[in-house]
Amino acid sequence: MKALQVDKKLAKLGMARMLSAISPAAAVRMGPLEMVTIDPPALPGPGWYRVHTHLAGICGSDLATVEGHASAYFDDWVSFPFVPGHEVVGHLDDGRRVVIEPVLGHAARGFEPPFEGAAPGDGNDYAHLATGHLEPGIQIGFCNSTCGGWAPQFVAHDSQIHEIPDTMSDEQAVLVEPAAGGIHAALLTLPIVGGAERPVVAVLGAGTMGLCAIAGLRRYVPGVQIIVGARYPHQQSLATALGADTVVKPDELARAVRRATSSHMVGDHLSGGADATIDAVATSDSIADCLRFTRPRGRVVLMGMPAQVSVDLTGLWHRETQLVGAYTYGTETMLDGSRRRTFDLAIETAQQLGFERLLSATYRLDDHDDAIAHAAAAGRRGAVKIAFDLRPAPKKESA
């Protein structure tokens, strides 16, 4: 089958990294992503299923990989060559339509789950991600053994499979995985804001993940006042539609938070600030900004995937700010103490909020250069999520 594959070719990674600042399309052409012909992956064992891809999204982490920006941290947590694609809706051989929770957790790798009913992302030890009967890989889409969604088929373990209702379109379903990520980030604010009367949560960045976090905050963090820094007009409109109370340009966010929290501005920091902030950008500047307008003893949830950053952490130290990563999803503890799987929350959210509106464009796999260039410039081009469409092309009607 034809698939898009990333191989560890340092020269190509370097070339992609260099070109990405000038032309994402050129970076893709010259980079480590290639269209190859490969055999479909074998089923690794019992409990594994073959998934036939319908739609597979292009995520920020995928872009970082194909543009050569991914951190060296991942070198030992992935296995080359791999087929990207972890935001996937497809069907199994038996015809069931499914979305995939891509984390290759304990069950998928033949280990005992950390607790009864654990989700793939749960647990406090990541040893299983690099060991077991599969090649290393944090998720489907970064593992040589499973293939990924940027191919017509790949394999997934029973623990990763979520059957979706007939009423849910593929266009909604392909947004379930990012929705789960956003909801997880939103719920990571609960230890700080849970129970407060009118807590303020700021969200910096309103791409797919930022928008999903806004939706998650509105649905699962009661009473929260959401202030969003969104760069582009369509992002501002969607942020408002998904429940943001105040939407401003990113460079206006600090002052918007100041007004909402009646803080003073002392130097470049607020005296108080947002109870929690979700950073959906994760650059040196964005992290520094979030630390500036999050209140002392508040929490900054780092949802975007950072690489190397340079940040003055004196303020974090002085303000005793918590800086928390938000990688994926798993089992969440809700405000009332109940436990829910993030993916279940995400399926509800994507369907009820009509997340198909976040899917801006789809491309065939052959047009991957254009697709990735579009995804890399999504905000500027008025788009949110770009995905590959691997469903059979509709037959042309004969005259």
Added chain:
Amino acid sequence: MPRPGFVLEVDRSTPPILFWRGENFSLEKLPAGRSRVIYPPEPLKAIDDIDSAITHALLNPIDQDPLPALLLPGMRLTICFDDVSLPLPKMQQPDTRQRVIEAVLDMAAEAGVDDVHIIAALGLHRRMHEYEMRHALGDRIYDAFHPRGMLYQHDAEDHDNLAVLGTTDHGEVLEINKRAAESDLVVYVNINSVPMDGGWKSICTGLASYRCLSHHHNGETLQNTRSMSGHRKHSALHTSIWRMGQVLQENGPKLFQIETTLNTDMFPKPFDFIAKREWEWTGRDRATYLATTKSLNRTPLRIARKIFHNIEAPHQMTSIQAGETEAVHALTLEHVYRQQLVPVEGQTDILTMGIPYVCPYNPDSVMNPILVMCMGLGYLFNMYRNKPLVRQGGVIIMTHPTYRDFHPVHHPSYIDFFEQVLPDTTDPVVMGHKWERQYAEDEWYRHLYRTGNAYHGVHPFYAWYWGAHGQQHAGKVIIVGGDAPTVRRLGFTPASTMDDAFEIATDVVGRAPTITHLHVPSLLVADVS
């Protein structure tokens, strides 16, 4: 003998006309046969012996005893003075305020008055920097009074030091500085650059609390203020202030009002070409213009601002009158009109004006977008008596870069106003009801106003209200050369060139509109028949 004001009918031989563009200028060709330019009168001759004139005014006041007769040992004397929001540009030293206050202090010393406080009547303006106080008052006064806590700036948020003097029959509470309210005599030292200032406005705004000011500094009142430069009865603002003045007169301290007027000699060399009539420019003037504009084009904005704000104007005193407030002010207005009045026949479809680098609310600071609106629609548009220069529903065209730039120390609440209020509404009444309270009660703004050099939190609202009538009167407002997104946020239409602006204006006023250009500088009052 200075020449009076003048209305030039533009014909094909008329040279291009000078327009301010913030920290720069441009020359614009106005359409012949349907444009006119209003030139201000030339500067009047200043008083020859200013110090003698001051002494004479203090010894021969109008409807009031001579000042020495009002000064008694053991009394509480408070001297208040206008802040550096005027004159513009700042005047060459010695400043009028220094000259007058030194004269008052000499008489107080002779009378044995030693309880003297000097208060800057800031209203809700920013506290002045030390160098500004020294410029206005001179080192002698500053060094003698400031270290002893007897020279300070009014604080409209210091509720322990405010006093209610009464309420008007319209329910307006007059609340002013307590020291002034409880003084045996208040001497107010004014500089009157424009007809809207002076009179009861001096104390009733300069020493007032926010609560007191909000009775007349609001959207409704300013929309109903149909003339700031003409008859008081056409100004809801002044009508309200004059009601408060009656309360002040009945319940307040004894007052001794000193008002002064200046001529309009505003720009020294090499910038004196700005005030000249263009067809009288010499070769040297044209060369200076070219050199100035080309240099400014290459000069970083920060430096250009510094250059302009460092200009010290040669304008000098043309009159001084002292005594009873209303009588004094009536005479002051006569002197202001003598300098500034220009008879103009009828209105036109379009009014054009160049917006300079400065207005009363950005001395040594940034002309931010809100102040561009305030200067254009609040000040320049209102420089008329009887009726505006532009007809109801006509078009106002301004030239200014309208950069999105704010002075973070002087104008912190202006930034929030721009980011929060203007995207929501540009309607002065709506914004007043919806947003003003939040800005009034913001503790950070209070802190910065009281201890730093920031305008009060509500000041951007006041600046916006100032243009309320102009905004309501105009069918469209166009800014030439402004940053387009910023201009749009103000609710105006951006245009790249003056020709583009005229083309855009045709949607409102048709293809052959009549045009008036208000020549700035200097100050003038168009007496529109």
